[in-house]
Amino acid sequence: MVWQSGTIDLPLNTESLLLLLTEGARGTQSRFSHWDIVQWCHLFTENWASSCSDHVIFSVADEVVVQWELYLARQYTLEQMQRFKQSDLLLSRELFANWKTQIEKASHP
Numbered sequence: 001m002v003w004q005s006g007t008i009d010l011p012l013n014t015e016s017l018l019l020l021l022t023e024g025a026r027g028t029q030s031r032f033s034h035w036d037i038v039q040w041c042h043l044f045t046e047n048w049a050s051s052c053s054d055h056v057i058f059s060v061a062d063e064v065v066v067q068w069e070l071y072l073a074r075q076y077t078l079e080q081m082q083r084f085k086q087s088d089l090l091l092s093r094e095l096f097a098n099w100k101t102q103i104e105k106a107s108h109p
Contacts, residue, residue: 005035005036005085005087007039007040008020008036008037008039008040012043012044012048016040017057017060017103018100018104020032020040020041021037021099021100022096023037023096024037024064024096025097025100027090027093028090033087033088034089034090035068035085035086035089037064038064038065038068041061041062041064041065042065044061045061045062045065054106056102056103056106060102060103064099071089071091072086072089
């Protein structure tokens with residue numbers, strides 16, 4: 001894995017979300033862990049009213065967070081979760097590609 005784990009210091013805007021979705025689709029070659037992308041998306045959704053007026057953008061960022069939580073709940077027990085860091089886990093690369101496509105389609109109907 002080539003990423004460095006930690007808070008992602010990018011503006012809370014659509015361009016940053018698209019960049020992070022592109023990075024997420026790179027899987028283990030991403031500059032950012034999927035956990036850090038999820039954390040950024042969570043912050044984005046908490047602040048979306050001031051940074052984004054597009055409901056599709058908000059929905060995609062929220063879906064990143066929701067899918068992460070569902071993934072963890074379906075794949076791991078609490079005991080298993082205690083053995084590793086969340087930054088070591090990966091969502092499907094296809095999910096990130098699909099989310100990026102949703103935003104691009106909404107931006108260019």
